[in-house]
Amino acid sequence: MQELLTFTIIGLSTGAIYAVVASGLVVTYTTSGIFNLAHGATGMLAAFTYWQLRFDWDLPAPIALFITLFILCPLFGLLTERIVMRGLQGTTEVVRLSVTVALFAFMIGLANTVWPSDGSREAFLKFFEGNTVPIGGINVSWHKIITFGCAVVVAIVLRLLLFRTRMGVAMRAVVDDRSLTELNGGRPNRVAMFAWALSAMLAGLAGILLAGEQQLNIEPLVLLVINAYAAAIIGGLKSLPRTFAGAAVLGLLDAYYLQFSDNSWFPQSFMGFGLSGIRASIPTIVLFVALLVRPQSRLRAGTVRFREENKVPSWNTAVLGAVSLIVVVVGISGMLTRSNTLFLLNGFTLAIVALSLVPLTGYAGQMSLAPLTFAGLGAVAMSKLPGDGNLLTLLAAITIVAIVGAAVALPAIRLSGIYLALSTAAFAVLVTKLIFNQRQTFMSGNISVPILDIPFIDINSPRGRLILSATAFSLLGLGVIALRRSRLGRRLIALKDSPVAAATLGMNLTQTKLAAFAISAGIAACAGALAGDKVSPQQYDFTQSLPIVLLAVVGGVGTVGGALFGGLLLGGNAVLANAVPSLKNITKIMPGLTGITLGRNPNGATSQISEKFRPLLNRWGIISFSALGGVGIWALDASRIISHWAFFIGGVFWFLAVMPNLIAIVDGTSPRRWWAGAIALTGLAVSLGVDWDQAVDSTGKRLLSLILLVAIFGVGTQRVAENAPRIHHSSPDLLGLDVALTPDELDNVERELGVTI
Amino acid sequence: MSTPILELRNIRASYGSIEVLHGVNLTVGRGEVVALLGPNGAGKSTLIKVASGILRPSAGQLVIAGRDATGASANALARAGLCTIPEGRGIFPNLTVRENLLMATYSGHKLSDIEQSTYARFPRLAERRSQLAGTMSGGEQQMLSLARALATDPVILLLDELSMGLAPLIVSELYQQVAAIAAEGVSVLVVEQFARTVLGVADQAVLLAHGKVQAFGKASEIGEDVLASAYLGS
Numbered sequence: 006m007q008e009l010l011t012f013t014i015i016g017l018s019t020g021a022i023y024a025v026v027a028s029g030l031v032v033t034y035t036t037s038g039i040f041n042l043a044h045g046a047t048g049m050l051a052a053f054t055y056w057q058l059r060f061d062w063d064l065p066a067p068i069a070l071f072i073t074l075f076i077l078c079p080l081f082g083l084l085t086e087r088i089v090m091r092g093l094q095g096t097t098e099v100v101r102l103s104v105t106v107a108l109f110a111f112m113i114g115l116a117n118t119v120w121p122s123d124g125s126r127e128a129f130l131k132f133f134e135g136n137t138v139p140i141g142g143i144n145v146s147w148h149k150i151i152t153f154g155c156a157v158v159v160a161i162v163l164r165l166l167l168f169r170t171r172m173g174v175a176m177r178a179v180v181d182d183r184s185l186t187e188l189n190g191g192r193p194n195r196v197a198m199f200a201w202a203l204s205a206m207l208a209g210l211a212g213i214l215l216a217g218e219q220q221l222n223i224e225p226l227v228l229l230v231i232n233a234y235a236a237a238i239i240g241g242l243k244s245l246p247r248t249f250a251g252a253a254v255l256g257l258l259d260a261y262y263l264q265f266s267d268n269s270w271f272p273q274s275f276m277g278f279g280l281s282g283i284r285a286s287i288p289t290i291v292l293f294v295a296l297l298v299r300p301q302s303r304l305r306a307g308t309v310r311f312r313e314e315n316k317v318p319s320w321n322t323a324v325l326g327a328v329s330l331i332v333v334v335v336g337i338s339g340m341l342t343r344s345n346t347l348f349l350l351n352g353f354t355l356a357i358v359a360l361s362l363v364p365l366t367g368y369a370g371q372m373s374l375a376p377l378t379f380a381g382l383g384a385v386a387m388s389k390l391p392g393d394g395n396l397l398t399l400l401a402a403i404t405i406v407a408i409v410g411a412a413v414a415l416p417a418i419r420l421s422g423i424y425l426a427l428s429t430a431a432f433a434v435l436v437t438k439l440i441f442n443q444r445q446t447f448m449s450g451n452i453s454v455p456i457l458d459i460p461f462i463d464i465n466s467p468r469g470r471l472i473l474s475a476t477a478f479s480l481l482g483l484g485v486i487a488l489r490r491s492r493l494g495r496r497l498i499a500l501k502d503s504p505v506a507a508a509t510l511g512m513n514l515t516q517t518k519l520a521a522f523a524i525s526a527g528i529a530a531c532a533g534a535l536a537g538d539k540v541s542p543q544q545y546d547f548t549q550s551l552p553i554v555l556l557a558v559v560g561g562v563g564t565v566g567g568a569l570f571g572g573l574l575l576g577g578n579a580v581l582a583n584a585v586p587s588l589k590n591i592t593k594i595m596p597g598l599t600g601i602t603l604g605r606n607p608n609g610a611t612s613q614i615s616e617k618f619r620p621l622l623n624r625w626g627i628i629s630f631s632a633l634g635g636v637g638i639w640a641l642d643a644s645r646i647i648s649h650w651a652f653f654i655g656g657v658f659w660f661l662a663v664m665p666n667l668i669a670i671v672d673g674t675s676p677r678r679w680w681a682g683a684i685a686l687t688g689l690a691v692s693l694g695v696d697w698d699q700a701v702d703s704t705g706k707r708l709l710s711l712i713l714l715v716a717i718f719g720v721g722t723q724r725v726a727e728n729a730p731r732i733h734h735s736s737p738d739l740l741g742l743d744v745a746l747t748p749d750e751l752d753n754v755e756r757e758l759g760v761t762i
Numbered sequence: 763m764s765t766p767i768l769e770l771r772n773i774r775a776s777y778g779s780i781e782v783l784h785g786v787n788l789t790v791g792r793g794e795v796v797a798l799l800g801p802n803g804a805g806k807s808t809l810i811k812v813a814s815g816i817l818r819p820s821a822g823q824l825v826i827a828g829r830d831a832t833g834a835s836a837n838a839l840a841r842a843g844l845c846t847i848p849e850g851r852g853i854f855p856n857l858t859v860r861e862n863l864l865m866a867t868y869s870g871h872k873l874s875d876i877e878q879s880t881y882a883r884f885p886r887l888a889e890r891r892s893q894l895a896g897t898m899s900g901g902e903q904q905m906l907s908l909a910r911a912l913a914t915d916p917v918i919l920l921l922d923e924l925s926m927g928l929a930p931l932i933v934s935e936l937y938q939q940v941a942a943i944a945a946e947g948v949s950v951l952v953v954e955q956f957a958r959t960v961l962g963v964a965d966q967a968v969l970l971a972h973g974k975v976q977a978f979g980k981a982s983e984i985g986e987d988v989l990a991s992a993y994l995g996s
């Protein structure tokens with residue numbers, strides 16, 4: 006009995022932390038419609054800041070607390086809203102969620118940079134460490150009591166704030182009707198800033214309380230707070246009382262499990278699988294259950310015009326792209342050092358994982374946060390299935406994972422948007438904890454995935470595997486484009502654009518969603534199954550999935566090119582970190598920083614880049630000239646006139662800085678086009694002429710020089726050439742519609758159609 | 763004549779690439795009640811959105827009391843005394859009646875004063891002060907939205923289709939309140955489909971069709987033929 010009391014108190018105190026975190030999530034979700042995945046990371050950052058002030062700089066606790074909670078946290082919240090979140094109105098849930106993923110990655114990178122984990126840190130102490138009070142015969146630490154008290158105070162303060170103050174009422178009013186709030190004289194932007202500041206304070210409070218219990222480590226702090234998502238979902242992301250109740254239940258479940266699992270009658274394993282991962286999975290399981298019993302999310306009526314749109318590439322472009330990708334990779338793979346080959350290989354593997362998101366997220370608009378989990382399952386299947394890596398094994402692995410993908414989607418199919426995304430996250434965490442972290446799955450920490458066995462071709466080298474993965478990406482990419490052009494592809498788009506309209510037209514939403522999930526899981530499985538090397542469970546961890554999702558969206562999740570761009574960028578980031586240790590810190594926050602800019606350009610980077618190349622279509626002279634240039638640079642390298650690095654830098658310069666400007670140069674007027682041409686030539690001469698191997702001493706600096714070259718000469722050429730008048734080739738069906746029709750024209754049309762208003 | 767309180771000069775407005783108002787001129791004098799009439803889709807609500815600052819015109823000027831207010835935010839205009847009751851129900855459905863009135867305090871009036879004046883005018887709302895506004899009847903909701911205009915004594919009042927979906931009896935009751943506000947010297951721009959109802963209250967009338975002003979003049983002088991041709995198409 007007494008034991009039960011002890012565990013109840015422990016449970017309620019854990020629940021109190023969940024409650025504080027979850028209430029912060031609810032505050033921002035209801036006022037701005039953004040589910041802040043970075044909420045836990047905010048708490049983590051606050052805990053570190055508090056530690057810095059309190060234990061490193063020895064400020065008294067009240068002052069350190071005041072500075073952290075009442076100055077820095079609100080400031081951080083204000084800035085987040087102002088700089089990052091405000092630009093997100095009118096974007097899809099996918100983009101909004103990705104931006105918070107970016108923020109998450111950014112903050113973890115920041116914490117890693119400022120507070121590297123070298124182990125020699127002052128301890129983070131509980132409040133009144135060592136003090137306890139006896140309650141019902143057991144000693145409870147003051148810290149636990151304070152934690153519990155904080156939750157009660159937060160509950161009361163939030164209640165009063167939301168229902169008794171004008172700011173609180175305005176927060177709820179903005180949710181109801183934003184423009185009416187303005188017509189009343191309220192300032193929605195200020196309200197949103199206040200909400201984000203409040204939410205950051207709540208996250209900070211929870212982070213500090215949690216660090217007292219758990220010590221100061223980035224990962225557990227961030228992930229434990231993720232657990233509070235379950236509480237927020239129980240509250241329907243809306244009701245604060247239910248959120249608090251959910252948090253209490255979670256805390257108690259955790260504590261009671263701890264108590265009972267110590268008993269001898271408690272099973273330690275199930276069908277040979279160890280159950281030690283269960284405890285850590287409790288919140289995730291609760292999250293999963295809470296998501297599943299949620300009332301069906303209402304379908305969005307009508308079409309919604311999002312700011313994102315992507316064009317479907319023609320077959321010619323697609324095949325040309327696929328072939329040139331393979332040719333380029335075969336061409337350069339001979340020149341790469343072993344380590345660079347491995348990095349590029351990694352980039353392509355990540356690109357395939359990112360590609361798996363294109364049909365699911367890009368076409369069908371369903372967010373998944375678990376692409377790497379399916380890749381991991383693919384790797385496991387490939388290594389466990391008989392056949393030692395022949396094509397049939399690969400096929401079987403893909404099929405199995407695709408079925409698993411559909412099976413996961415089946416219960417989650419009623420969900421949409423953020424709820425669906427969270428359920429895939431829950432799935433990813435469960436698989437990691439309960440399957441990957443098992444001795445049966447990954448013996449001694451890693452397993453080796455057999456190399457694909459293709460008759461007559463030996464791919465048993467890094468170079469071979471690189472070419473294989475590039476080919477696989479190209480083929481899968483073509484497959485995805487074929488899918489987009491098929492009937493199913495149009496259904497996927499319909500699912501994204503207007504589920505209601507699609508359903509009323511007789512489309513089976515469930516089947517379509519299942520197909521999207523299965524296809525996506527199958528593609529991701531390829532990435533794992535083709536690993537051809539030793540792999541470890543850490544590679545497929547849930548947290549590793551987030552940067553991929555992020556960079557796929559940054560690259561442009563609606564396009565195959567976007568997936569390639571995202572994967573290579575992530576791979577390239579690793580190269581940079583490895584090659585230039587001094588840049589390591591920047592590369593840690595890079596994915597986050599890129600993602601934060603998404604609000605300004607929700608289409609992703611590739612669509613922006615391809616926009617530049619679009620005018621080249623149909624200009625065969627210029628295309629041949631571009632290709633000739635590329636071949637010329639390659640020939641210089643092949644005949645040993647220039648080095649591999651000069652080839653690489655010159656080639657990229659040619660592609661990014663010269664080719665997009667060729668039309669402007671050719672079609673421009675006289676003095677300017679010569680100037681522009683001269684600038685481009687100078688840049689090209691520098692890229693090809695410098696002895697990169699001798700003059701610059703590290704890979705990272707060479708890459709940096711490349712970026713500078715493209716930025717300076719490419720933009721320079723563009724600026725000069727741009728002012729020259731140019732012929733615009735716009736698509737005929739766009740003509741006239743970007744100019745408003747005049748009333749007379751409208752009248753004419755109406756007369757012709759026999760319509761009178 | 764003194765400077766008009768509200769002036770739209772050559773206003774153009776569009777949603778995306780579709781232009782809806784093609785150069786509209788409109789003037790509301792001090793203390794005047796101007797009725798804005800026109801068929802469905804003429805652009806009346808769009809014009810109200812421009813005048814209230816919710817929608818930024820793509821060209822033209824919004825002048826309030828002689829000062830250029832083009833591009834001013836809706837909330838700043840609201841706090842400066844421009845009260846807008848938008849199309850549909852101008853209330854927050856998930857707030858209680860009392861909380862709805864609390865939102866009206868951005869005008870600078872005290873909640874207690876607003877409550878007092880509202881409950882005096884509409885005793886029915888007093889009984890429902892803790893009820894969620896969205897659960898009230900349409901008429902009660904429209905009373906609540908009009909209450910904001912009545913209790914915060916604005917300088918200008920913009921009304922968009924007060925009558926939508928209401929029984930004629932309630933409509934005339936509401937318009938009595940509008941007449942009362944106007945009698946206190948508030949300038950009013952009112953959009954209404956029921957031309958007859960509103961012309962009894964208005965001084966001036968403006969007829970909008972296809973995003974252009976087709977006719978304007980004294981409310982009493984707008985004849986059946988003009989109205990008919992505007993609504994039925996010429």
Ligand SMILES: Nc1ncnc2c1ncn2[C@@H]1O[C@H](COP(=O)(O)OP(=O)(O)OP(=O)(O)O)[C@@H](O)[C@H]1O
Pocket residue numbers: 777782800801802803804805806807808809849
């Ligand atoms: N948010 C919007 N997006 C795109 N078009 C719009 C939007 N709101 C209105 N429109 C279009 O602008 C035109 C004018 O609409 P508006 O609402 O101003 O008309 P109205 O005169 O108020 O009509 P009603 O009497 O039916 O209320 C219509 O053709 C309408 O389809």
Ligand SMILES: [Mg+2]
Pocket residue numbers: 806807808849923
């Ligand atoms: Mg209207």
